[in-house]
Structures are given as C-alpha cells and as structure tokens.
Amino acid sequence: MQLSEKHHQYWHKNLTVTAILLAIWFIVTFVIGYFARELSGITILGFPLPFYMGAQGSLIIYVAIIWYYAHYMNKLDIEYGVHEGEEK
Amino acid sequence: MAQAQSAFNSQLKKYYTFYTGGFIAFLIFLAIGEQMGMTPKWIGYVFLFATIGLYAGIGFMSRTADVAEFYVAGRRVPAFFNGMATGADWMSAASFIGMAGTLYLTGYSGLAFVLGWTGGYCLVALFLAPYLRKFGQFTIPDFLGARFGGHIPRLIGVLAAIICSFTYVIAQIYGVGIITARFTGLEFGIGVFVGLGGILVCSFLGGMRAVTWTQVAQYVILIIAYMIPPVWLSMKQTGIPIPQAVYGYQLQKVTALEKEFNDPTTDKGKKEAEVRKILKDRSAVADAKLKDLPKAYADGKSTLEQNLAGLKASNGSPEQTQQAEEALAKYPKDVDAAKAAWTKEKAVGARGDPVLAHATAFAGKDEKASSIARNNFLALILCLMVGTAALPHILMRYYTTPSVKAARQSVFWSLFFIFLLYFTAPALAVLVKFEVYNNLVGTSFAALPAWVSNWAKVDPTLMSITDLNKDGLIQLAEIVIGGDLIVLATPEIAGLPYVISGLVAAGGLAAALSTADGLLLTISNAISHDLYYKMIDPHATTTKRITISKVLLLLVAVTAAYVTSLKPGDILFLVGAAFSLAASGFFPALVCGVFWRRANKWGAITGMLGGLGVCMYYMYTTYPFFGGVPANQWFNIAPISAGIFGIPAGFIGLILGSLLTPAPAKDIQELVDHVRYPNLEGDIVTQGS
Numbered sequence: 156m157q158l159s160e161k162h163h164q165y166w167h168k169n170l171t172v173t174a175i176l177l178a179i180w181f182i183v184t185f186v187i188g189y190f191a192r193e194l195s196g197i198t199i200l201g202f203p204l205p206f207y208m209g210a211q212g213s214l215i216i217y218v219a220i221i222w223y224y225a226h227y228m229n230k231l232d233i234e235y236g237v238h239e240g241e242e243k
Numbered sequence: 244m245a246q247a248q249s250a251f252n253s254q255l256k257k258y259y260t261f262y263t264g265g266f267i268a269f270l271i272f273l274a275i276g277e278q279m280g281m282t283p284k285w286i287g288y289v290f291l292f293a294t295i296g297l298y299a300g301i302g303f304m305s306r307t308a309d310v311a312e313f314y315v316a317g318r319r320v321p322a323f324f325n326g327m328a329t330g331a332d333w334m335s336a337a338s339f340i341g342m343a344g345t346l347y348l349t350g351y352s353g354l355a356f357v358l359g360w361t362g363g364y365c366l367v368a369l370f371l372a373p374y375l376r377k378f379g380q381f382t383i384p385d386f387l388g389a390r391f392g393g394h395i396p397r398l399i400g401v402l403a404a405i406i407c408s409f410t411y412v413i414a415q416i417y418g419v420g421i422i423t424a425r426f427t428g429l430e431f432g433i434g435v436f437v438g439l440g441g442i443l444v445c446s447f448l449g450g451m452r453a454v455t456w457t458q459v460a461q462y463v464i465l466i467i468a469y470m471i472p473p474v475w476l477s478m479k480q481t482g483i484p485i486p487q488a489v490y491g492y493q494l495q496k497v498t499a500l501e502k503e504f505n506d507p508t509t510d511k512g513k514k515e516a517e518v519r520k521i522l523k524d525r526s527a528v529a530d531a532k533l534k535d536l537p538k539a540y541a542d543g544k545s546t547l548e549q550n551l552a553g554l555k556a557s558n559g560s561p562e563q564t565q566q567a568e569e570a571l572a573k574y575p576k577d578v579d580a581a582k583a584a585w586t587k588e589k590a591v592g593a594r595g596d597p598v599l600a601h602a603t604a605f606a607g608k609d610e611k612a613s614s615i616a617r618n619n620f621l622a623l624i625l626c627l628m629v630g631t632a633a634l635p636h637i638l639m640r641y642y643t644t645p646s647v648k649a650a651r652q653s654v655f656w657s658l659f660f661i662f663l664l665y666f667t668a669p670a671l672a673v674l675v676k677f678e679v680y681n682n683l684v685g686t687s688f689a690a691l692p693a694w695v696s697n698w699a700k701v702d703p704t705l706m707s708i709t710d711l712n713k714d715g716l717i718q719l720a721e722i723v724i725g726g727d728l729i730v731l732a733t734p735e736i737a738g739l740p741y742v743i744s745g746l747v748a749a750g751g752l753a754a755a756l757s758t759a760d761g762l763l764l765t766i767s768n769a770i771s772h773d774l775y776y777k778m779i780d781p782h783a784t785t786t787k788r789i790t791i792s793k794v795l796l797l798l799v800a801v802t803a804a805y806v807t808s809l810k811p812g813d814i815l816f817l818v819g820a821a822f823s824l825a826a827s828g829f830f831p832a833l834v835c836g837v838f839w840r841r842a843n844k845w846g847a848i849t850g851m852l853g854g855l856g857v858c859m860y861y862m863y864t865t866y867p868f869f870g871g872v873p874a875n876q877w878f879n880i881a882p883i884s885a886g887i888f889g890i891p892a893g894f895i896g897l898i899l900g901s902l903l904t905p906a907p908a909k910d911i912q913e914l915v916d917h918v919r920y921p922n923l924e925g926d927i928v929t930q931g932s
Contacts, residue, residue: 165920177365191351191605199491206602211669213362221365225655
C-alpha cells in the first residue's frame with residue numbers, strides 16, 4: 156500500500172475542514188459561554204443572546220457542522236477516488 | 244448488494260411508518276377507553292405491559308446466532324435508522340425526565356447539559372465515527388488492541404468500558420424502577436425486575452440486532468411522548484402550538500415576574516418578603532440551636548416536659564394536654580436526631596433567598612462567585628462533550644452502518660433526532676415556570692389546581708405547598724417543587740387526559756430501557772469478545788462466543804439490578820462521573836490513534852492510566868461520598884467535572900509515553916492509513932465478519 160501525493164492532499168484537506176469546523180464549534184460553545192455576562196444585553200427573539208445560543212443557536216450550528224462535514228467529505232472521497240465501491 | 248440495501252431500507256421505512264400509525268391508533272383507542280371509564284391504574288398497566296411486550300416481541304423476531312448480527316447488527320443499518328437508534332441509546336432517563344427539571348430549577352446553568360450532550364456529537368463526527376467504521380471490528384477495545392498492539396491497551400480499554408458503562412446502567416435501572424413504581428403502584432424492587440425482563444428478552448435473544456430495531460421503536464414512542472405536552476401547553480398559553488418558537492416571549496414575562504417578586508415595593512414582592520422573613524427566621528432559630536448543642540437539645544426537651552407537667556398539675560383542658568404530649572412525642576429522640584432535624588430546618592433559609600433569574604448567566608453574590616460559576620459551567624460542558632465522544636456504547640453504534648459514508652451521515656441523523664428533544668426541554672421548563680409564576684402564585688389555597696393537590700399527595704418531595712404567612716394565598720416561596728415533576732406533571736398542567744400522562748411515563752421508560760440495553764450489551768461484549776475470545780481462547784467457536792455473551796448479559800443485568808436495589812448515593816453524580824471517566828480514559832487514545840501516527844503502545848498505556856488516575860484521584864479527594872472535602876478542589880472546580888484535569892493528563896501521558904519509546908511498527912502505521920482513507924488500493928482488511 157503506497158500513498159500517492161493525491162492521498163496526502165486528501166488527508167490535508169480533511170484536516171483543514173476538521174480544523175475550521177472545530178474552531179466554529181469552539182467559538183459557539185466556549186467563547187460565547189465565557190463572555191455570556193457581557194453579551195446578555197443583546198436580545199434575539201425575546202431571549203438574551205447567551206441564553207438563546209445555549210438553548211437553540213449553538214444546537215442548530217452543531218447539527219449544521221455535522222451535516223456539512225458529511226456532505227463535504229463524501230464529495231471529497233469521490234473527487235480523490237477514495238470512495239467505497241458500489242457493493243457497499 | 245446496493246439494491247438489496249435499498250430494498251431493505253424502503254422495507255424498514257414501511258414497517259416503521261406502519262408501526263408509528265399503529266401506536267397512534269393505540270393511543271386514540273386508550274383515550275376512548277378513558278372516556279368510557281377506564282381507571283388511571285389500568286391505563287398505567289396497559290402502557291407498561293403493552294410497551295414492554297412490544298419490545299420483547301421485536302427482540303424475539305430479531306433473534307440471531309450469527310456473530311456479525313449479534314455484535315454489530317450485520318452492518319446494514321441505514322444511516323437514518325442508526326441515527327434514531329443512537330438517539331434512543333443516548334437519551335436516558337436523565338435526559339427525558341431530569342433535564343427539563345434541572346433547567347427549571349437552575350435556569351441558565353442548566354444549559355450546560357443541553358450544550359454538553361449535543362455538542363459532543365461534533366467530536367464524534369469529526370474525530371471518530373468514520374474512522375472507527377473503516378476499522379470495522381466489533382468493540383472499542385478492539386480498536387485499542389489493534390492500533391496499539393498487545394493485550395495491555397485492550398485490557399485497560401475493557402476495564403474503562405466496564406467502569407463507565409456499569410455506573411451509567413445503574414442510573415438507568417433506577418429510573419426504570421421509579422417510573423414503574425409511580426405509574427402502576429408496583430413496589431420499587433418489583434418495578435426494577437419487570438423493567439429488567441423487558442431489557443433482557445430483547446438483548447438476550449438478538450444482541451445488537453434486536454437492540455437496534457427495538458431502539459428505533461423506543462425512539463418513536465419517546466419523542467411522541469415528549470412533544471405532546473409542551474405543544475399543548477404552548478397552545479394554551481400563547482395560542483401558537485410551536486413552543487420552541489414562542490417561549491422567548493414567555494421568558495420575558497417570567498423575567499418581569501421575577502423582578503416583581505424580588506421588589507418589596509410591589510404587592511407581590513411585599514407578600515414574598517413576608518414569607519421569606521418567616522423562612523429566614525426559622526433558619527436562624529435552627530442555626531442558633533445547632534451552635535448550642537447539646538445544651539439546646541436538653542433545654543428544649545425540659546421546656547416541653549415542664550409545660551406538660553404544668554398542664555397536668557393545673558388540670559389543663561384535654562386538648563391542651565394532648566397538644567403538649569404530641570409536641571413532646573415529635574421532639575427528636577437524641578442529640579444526633581436533633582442535629583439532623585435542625586440542619587434540615589436551617590436549610591429552609593435558602594428558600595427565603597431572592598428568586599433566581601432564569602435567563603441570567605452566572606448569577607453570584609460578587610464578581611468572584613460569578614466567575615467560579617462560569618468556570619464550572621464551561622468545565623462541565625467540556626467534560627460532557629468529550630465524554631459523549633468517548634462512551635463505548637455510543638461509538639459502538641457506528642460499527643453498524645453499511646459504509647464510512649453512511650457512518651458520517653448517521654452522526655448527522657443521530658444529532659438531529661437528539662436535537663428534537665434537547666431543543667424542546669428548555670422551552671418546556673420556561674412554559675411550566677410561567678404557569679407556576681403567573682397562574683399558581685396568588686391563587687387562594689381553597690382553590691388549588693387539581694394537579695398541585697394530586698402531586699402533593701403522591702410525592703411530597705416533588706410538590707409541597709404550605710400557607711406559611713396564613714394569608715390564604717399562595718406565594719412563590721411557599722411552593723417546593725422537585726425537578727422530576729416538570730416533565731411528569733406537564734400533561735396535567737396543560738389539562739390533557741390521563742392517557743397522555745401514561746404516555747409520558749411510557750416515554751420515560753423507553754428512554755431508560757433503550758439506554759440500559761445498549762450499556763448492558765457493551766459490558767457483556769467487552770467481557771465475552773475482548774477478554775474471553777481475544778485474550779483467553781482465540782479458537783472459541785462462534786456458538787460458544789455468543790453463548791458466553793448471553794450468559795454474561797444475564798449476570799451483568801442481575802448484578803446491576805441488585806446494586807440498584809441498594810439505592811446507592813447520588814444518581815446525577817454517578818452519571819457525571821461516567822462521562823468524566825470515559826473522557827479521560829478513552830478520548831486521548833482514540834483520537835491520537837487516528838490522527839497521530841507516532842502514538843504507540845506505551846503512550847496509550849500511560850495516557851489511559853494517567854487520565855483515569857488523575858480523574859479518579861480528583862473525585863476521591865473532593866467528593867464527600869468518598870470522604871473528600873471541597874477544600875481540596877483545584878481552581879474551585881466541582882468533582883463532577885474531574886475530567887477537566889483528566890483529559891489533559893491523558894493527552895500529556897500519551898504524548899510523553901510515545902515520544903520516550905520507539906515509533907510503532909510498519910504494520911501499525913499501515914493500519915493508521917487504512918482507517919484514514921475510506922478506500923485504498925492494495926488496502927489491508929480489518930473488518931470482522
């Protein structure tokens with residue numbers, strides 16, 4: 156089993172998208188959580204912003220992160236020819 | 244194959260649509276029965292036995308003796324259905340019944356559970372699920388064993404899997420006992436064993452295959468049960484049946500009421516202040532007596548005795564004498580009893596504190612207390628998230644999908660189905676709070692709503708209410724609500740028929756049973772597959788392996804039920820501990836196993852032992868149950884979040900251990916490439932069948 160340049164590119168792209176999505180995950184969870192007191196003046200749909208993020212906003216973003224990752228990687232597999240055969 | 248898989252998929256969709264329709268018809272049928280005079284007790288029995296019978300039936304139909312079917316449901320569970328099964332596997336009694344209650348009682352801080360138990364799936368998706376699926380064996384210790392080589396990493400994995408799954412399964416069985424006891428009047432112990440029967444028939448006969456298809460059925464029941472009451476309550480309060488969209492405005496009203504209650508210049512605030520003063524005074528009296536023990540005990544007793552003697556001597560009226568006798572009889576038996584009773588009395592002072600602001604983040608008396616609250620909030624979120632991505636019973640589910648592609652999609656469906664419930668829980672908490680603040684507070688004791696008096700009668704720890712200032716009206720400080728009431732009583736608060744209360748109980752039962760199923764299977768697989776087959780007797784026949792697995796399942800289940808019937812300590816802490824332990828023990832080794840080629844056997848061993856060790860040490864020195872004291876805390880972090888120290892310890896141990904010893908062999912490096920790419924030419928094969 157020999158890895159080609161293409162394989163390394165694939166893995167590199169995977170790491171990049173993982174890092175970006177992880178950064179978004181970190182910001183909506185921990186950065187907003189850390190500054191919750193400072194952000195509570197902002198109101199959205201009747202909620203103070205940090206409460207909204209904790210109860211709804213961040214959850215929606217989590218679902219979106221996972222959806223995007225699955226979508227992106229399943230496409231990337233085909234682009235780089237590492238997708239699974241039809242028999243699976 | 245692809246055709247067979249898609250035919251299988253559409254067949255499943257047909258079955259489960261039919262099943263959902265059938266379940267709704269069953270509800271309507273029971274509702275009609277209730278109108279015609281069916282008693283609540285019978286409705287409770289019908290729900291209990293109909294649902295457990297249903298799960299057992301699915302288990303019976305899915306019985307199997309094939310290894311791949313038994314351990315990983317034949318690896319043909321479509322992404323969508325695996326998502327539903329993971330949802331049911333994931334959402335336990337704590338999520339279903341406890342979470343909305345925690346949110347009701349703690350407001351913003353309770354959101355740590357909502358965030359932690361959903362955001363963890365991002366880590367599952369990005370770091371683990373697709374790679375584990377490519378690896379494609381049967382258990383999580385399998386991966387540790389193959390990636391790091393040798394029996395030691397596998398053995399540590401087996402131990403860690405057993406410790407965290409067993410702590411967690413006890414909490415589930417406890418939930419089963421409570422629900423069956425409350426809704427059918429059976430005794431707690433009997434309730435535990437009835438529930439256990441349901442769990443066993445299912446996993447015993449068909450292993451993962453039966454558990455998967457039962458969990459899908461359980462998800463359908465639990466989500467219907469969770470959604471109906473808040474939708475109805477929202478309709479009643481706002482005229483709009485989408486609680487998640489409208490509760491922001493209800494929250495504003497709740498916040499306005501909180502301000503009124505805390506402001507003594509308003510009418511409501513004045514009444515509240517009155518009651519709070521009574522509570523504070525009672526607490527102060529108890530505190531003074533506690534400080535003066537044992538003298539206060541003797542003084543109190545002799546006062547009562549003299550009083551009684553005086554009445555008898557002066558020929559007091561029979562009522563007065565009787566009252567004095569009762570007062571003496573109620574007086575604590577000895578100094579220790581007095582200490583316990585007065586400590587409890589002292590605690591009522593907390594009810595005299597101002598009302599907690601639901602939407603405010605990190606309330607605290609000063610800047611420092613508020614920052615400690617924030618740090619604990621963030622630490623708990625991290626532990627719950629990383630723990631989610633390390634609990635073996637969840638990760639195992641991603642072995643069951645047909646492909647890596649399906650595993651990725653399946654994480655999406657898992658979180659989607661979990662999200663539906665977690666998105667609704669905060670709404671439910673606010674709607675019930677509005678109901679209590681707006682409708683219950685201020686009504687007269689003569690006209691208590693039916694749900695209040697019902698629950699106060701059933702269980703005073705969930706609902707108790709006393710007119711402390713004798714004004715005949717209810718003040719907020721006069722109400723004591725237990726967290727579990729929120730979900731269980733919402734059907735009655737919303738004015739729904741009893742059938743819906745039964746449905747909610749069935750939903751809670753489904754949540755607890757489905758999680759218990761997954762956990763028991765994890766434990767028995769860890770022992771039968773990893774310990775016995777991989778380490779003791781690699782030549783065992785498949786029949787022997789499956790038989791051993793089944794026997795172990797039975798043993799573990801009975802042991803767990805026995806431990807549960809002893810009612811060990813604090814359930815919430817047990818659950819939290821399971822997450823911190825899993826996070827510290829598994830996460831560093833699993834993630835580095837995929838992402839860091841250089842990670843080796845010794846790194847994994849030091850990392851896992853180091854993580855678990857630090858985590859356990861911290862719990863041991865800080866949690867009162869083990870004799871620890873809060874003064875030992877580092878940075879004021881609560882023992883439930885011990886993982887915040889265990890996770891870094893695990894990573895540091897793994898990195899140091901790996902760098903100090905030689906790089907892993909070539910075949911292990913090939914394994915790393917193998918799991919990183921869904922398909923490689925000339926690839927090795929690791930998938931077990």
